[in-house]
Amino acid sequence: MTSSPRSPGNPAPGAATAVAQVRDLLRGGLVAATLTPFHPDGTVARSAVAPYAAALTDGGARGLAVGAHTGRGVHLPADDLTYLVRESAQATGAPVVAGLSLPTGAGNPDELVALGARLRDAGARALLVSPVPYADRAATVDLHVRLGEEVGLPLVAFVLYERASRLQYDVGTLAELLALPWVCGVKLALLDDAMACQDLLEVTTATAPDALVFTGEDRMYGPSLMWGAQAALLGIAAALPAWSAAVLDTWTRGDLAEFVRASERLDALARLTFREPMEGYVQRMAWVAAWQGLLPADVAFDPYAPVLPAGERASLLKQLEALAG
Numbered sequence: 001m002t003s004s005p006r007s008p009g010n011p012a013p014g015a016a017t018a019v020a021q022v023r024d025l026l027r028g029g030l031v032a033a034t035l036t037p038f039h040p041d042g043t044v045a046r047s048a049v050a051p052y053a054a055a056l057t058d059g060g061a062r063g064l065a066v067g068a069h070t071g072r073g074v075h076l077p078a079d080d081l082t083y084l085v086r087e088s089a090q091a092t093g094a095p096v097v098a099g100l101s102l103p104t105g106a107g108n109p110d111e112l113v114a115l116g117a118r119l120r121d122a123g124a125r126a127l128l129v130s131p132v133p134y135a136d137r138a139a140t141v142d143l144h145v146r147l148g149e150e151v152g153l154p155l156v157a158f159v160l161y162e163r164a165s166r167l168q169y170d171v172g173t174l175a176e177l178l179a180l181p182w183v184c185g186v187k188l189a190l191l192d193d194a195m196a197c198q199d200l201l202e203v204t205t206a207t208a209p210d211a212l213v214f215t216g217e218d219r220m221y222g223p224s225l226m227w228g229a230q231a232a233l234l235g236i237a238a239a240l241p242a243w244s245a246a247v248l249d250t251w252t253r254g255d256l257a258e259f260v261r262a263s264e265r266l267d268a269l270a271r272l273t274f275r276e277p278m279e280g281y282v283q284r285m286a287w288v289a290a291w292q293g294l295l296p297a298d299v300a301f302d303p304y305a306p307v308l309p310a311g312e313r314a315s316l317l318k319q320l321e322a323l324a325g
Contacts, residue, residue: 015148015152015154015181016181018154019154022095022212023210025125026062026063028230028252029062029063029248030060030061031061031063031095031214031231031234032064032244033065033070033071033234033235033238034052034064034070034071034084035070035238035239035282035286035295035300036072036073036076036084037049037052037301038299038303039299040301040303044080044084045296046083046087049083049091050087050091052289052294053087053088053091053092053094054091055293055294056241057092057094059241059242059245060242060245060246061094061237062094063096063125064092064094065096065097065099065128065233066081066084066088066097066098067084067085067099067100067101068097068130068158069099070235070281070285072303072304073099073101073130074101074130078115078118081119082118082119085098085119085122085123086123089123090123095126097126097128098122098124098127098128100115100116100127100129100130101129101130102133109132109143112132113150116150117151120151125153126155126156127147127151127154127156128233129143129144129156129157130158130160131158131159131160131165131166133166133167135167140167140173141177144177144182148182152182154183154184155180155183156186156212156214156233157169157174157178157183157186158187159174159187160189160216161189161190161192161193164278168196171200171203174186174200178208179208185211185212185231186204186214187215187216188200188201188215188216188229190217190220191217191274191278192219194220197227198227201213201224201227212230213229213230214230214232214233216232216234218236218273218274218281219267219270221236221244221247222251222263222266222267225247226251231248232247235274235281235282236266236273236274236285239285239292240269240288243262244266246258246262247262247263247266268323269288269323273285277306279304279305280308282302282305283301283305283308284312286302287316288320
């Protein structure tokens, strides 16, 4: 995907207000990146969506990121993704940030723009725009311009570690995206690259001080807050959301002793779930969600998971029970 860069047009009336509203709604809050409940045959278990979404908000999530990487949004047909957004918004009344992604070698930006409009009409308050694999900087910026002009929702730029996205933004790309009037903030998910996380936080503060920085750093959650993130959008919050919310809440109110305790507990969960093979984290979080009663066990399934070792589920839940106890 290549293109020549173009300058953004004038924002639609109300765009600045919508961006400011999303920032105000989510600053200091937890957005849970939801799982998608799947039947073993790979179809979406639609009846489980609304109860699961409600359980997450009851557990401390202020908003929901639907169809993001944790929800396998890149694999979902448009009808399923639209359903997930609509059900989650209606079941909770919470702001829904809809994941927008393009499979490798499939589709084109026109399809993303059309899908963005569908998700807007289904109730999304913002779009989490995944990197388009192997795109260049000009094409990346152009896509965000088109989404802003043609869809009109606030956008969250998504810096996803390269192994998962095949395009990890550098500081120059992020600076250009943050200069666009529709981009309300950025989600940083660098996995284990502390230096890149710090560099991108620094460029955000320098170039767009009003932008909302979401940490998506499941394995660097506490440190990323200390480095300057002001909200969280986390896959680890797909289950046990209260544990993720506690880290953010204690940091925000300056209760450092409780922040350390909450961070230690959350980090212990992350060590159990966000480890190699890394893409197995979605299945592990689904097991945790079923253990907690957020999802029925028969739909706590990730059809896109790598092969995990025999006995891993039993071992994970045994360690989780000890941690929770």
